[in-house]
Amino acid sequence: MARASTxxxxxxxxxxxRRRQILSxxxxxxxxxxxIVAAIGIDQPSVxxxxxxxxxxxxxxxxxNGRHRLYRTNAAAIQPLHEWTGTFERYWKHQxxxxxxRAEAQMSREGANNAGTFPKENL
Amino acid sequence: MARASTxxxxxxxxxxxRRRQILSxxxxxxxxxxxIVAAIGIDQPSVxxxxxxxxxxxxxxxxxNGRHRLYRTNAAAIQPLHEWTGTFERYWKHQxxxxxxRAEAQMSREGANNAGTFPKENL
DNA sequence: TTGACATATTCCCATATAAGAATGTATTGT
DNA sequence: ACAATACATTCTTATATGGGAATATGTCAA
Numbered sequence: 533m534a535r536a537s538t539x540x541x542x543x544x545x546x547x548x549x550r551r552r553q554i555l556s557x558x559x560x561x562x563x564x565x566x567x568i569v570a571a572i573g574i575d576q577p578s579v580x581x582x583x584x585x586x587x588x589x590x591x592x593x594x595x596x597n598g599r600h601r602l603y604r605t606n607a608a609a610i611q612p613l614h615e616w617t618g619t620f621e622r623y624w625k626h627q628x629x630x631x632x633x634r635a636e637a638q639m640s641r642e643g644a645n646n647a648g649t650f651p652k653e654n655l
Numbered sequence: 656m657a658r659a660s661t662x663x664x665x666x667x668x669x670x671x672x673r674r675r676q677i678l679s680x681x682x683x684x685x686x687x688x689x690x691i692v693a694a695i696g697i698d699q700p701s702v703x704x705x706x707x708x709x710x711x712x713x714x715x716x717x718x719x720n721g722r723h724r725l726y727r728t729n730a731a732a733i734q735p736l737h738e739w740t741g742t743f744e745r746y747w748k749h750q751x752x753x754x755x756x757r758a759e760a761q762m763s764r765e766g767a768n769n770a771g772t773f774p775k776e777n778l
Numbered sequence: 779t780t781g782a783c784a785t786a787t788t789c790c791c792a793t794a795t796a797a798g799a800a801t802g803t804a805t806t807g808t
Numbered sequence: 809a810c811a812a813t814a815c816a817t818t819c820t821t822a823t824a825t826g827g828g829a830a831t832a833t834g835t836c837a838a
Contacts, residue, residue, distance in 0.1 A: 534823035535658070535795040536671070543675075547667045548659070548826085552739070559746050565785060578827065580786050599784050599835040607746035614744065616675070617737035623682050623730035657793035658825040671796085688815060701797065703816050722805045722814050 539588040542613055546591070550574060551582050558592060559605035568603070662711040665736055669714070673697060674705050681715060682728035691726070 538544045546552055550572065557563065557571055565583065569576050583603055586592040590609045595602050661667045669675055673695065680686065680694055688706065692699050706726055709715040713732045718725050 533796050533798095534821090535661070535825080537824065538658070538826095543672075544670045547670045549666075550826095552666075556742070559743055566783095575828075576785070577787080577829085581826075584786080596834095601785065605743070605746070607743040608750050610740050610743045611747050614737065614740035617733050617740060619679070620682055620728070620730040620733045621737065623728070624734050627729075627731050656826050656828095657791090658795080660794065661796095673796095689813095698798075699815070700799085700817080704796075707816080724815065 538585050542589050542591055542609055545585050545589045546610075546613070548582070548585075550578075551586055551591075554579070554582055554586065555591060555605050555610070558603055559607055562602045562604040564597075564600040564602055566600075661708050665712050665714055665732055668708050668712045669733075669736070671705070671708075673701075674709055674714075677702070677705055677709065678714060678728050678733070681726055682730055685725045685727040687720075687723040687725055689723075 536544055538548065546555070553572055554568060557568065563571075565576065565579055568583075569579050572579065583592060583594070587594055587603075591606055592603045593606050659667055661671065669678070676695055677691060680691065686694075688699065688702060691706075692702050695702065706715060706717075710717055710726075714729055715726050716729050
């Protein structure tokens, strides 16, 4: 099997850095394609293609207005990704705690009789 | 240009569902490859390849122990993803608020003089 | 109608999968 | 040394990019 399509889900869609840029840009307010092209600095067909991917997985909404198309980020579609990554939060906090505890233990050991151990360049 | 490599960053690496499964499994505790194979239910070479991708982008740590290799999720490497998705949180909350406000306005309008509007099937 | 403008779509191509099969490598027990 | 165990790597193949160039589609304005 080949790699899953970029349009298969939000995880695949946001793997592309340009699409993340577009999402960040469009979350503040609705924009037409030309504005995105100017803001992101890539050519119009590429922007349209990225918007197509984002739209297909529901990460952006689109409405027509005359000859313009107005896109905006559908933030709600990002929430599941936030929740998935959030399931790891307690574990990275554990890691931080362990690092902090080691550091504090080290500090007190040094404070006892190792003052002045660091070379000046590190201060 | 082709699609970016799965090993180019964490966003690309987690796009694959099996790799997300593996990360969830390995975050609880260190495991050897054979355990992952049994738990996830895919063949050993595939697991090894997925582990290779995850390891290359720093999403898992590995240590050797005799003929075993013990892998565990490096939760800290997931934090940046959580933070990126978190930048959209205020926006999806806004959306929710708007939905809620509309619903509440609707309720009070109905409560005033439209009681009994819903068909029984919806209650 | 005829342009002009805003976007989308198609075609081409170099590149990168992911799964399956087969094989290679390292380590342990005897 | 040798067989068994635990993993990793290589090869093949069907499939899917993403960028660039060219072209098509849809809408407004005169």
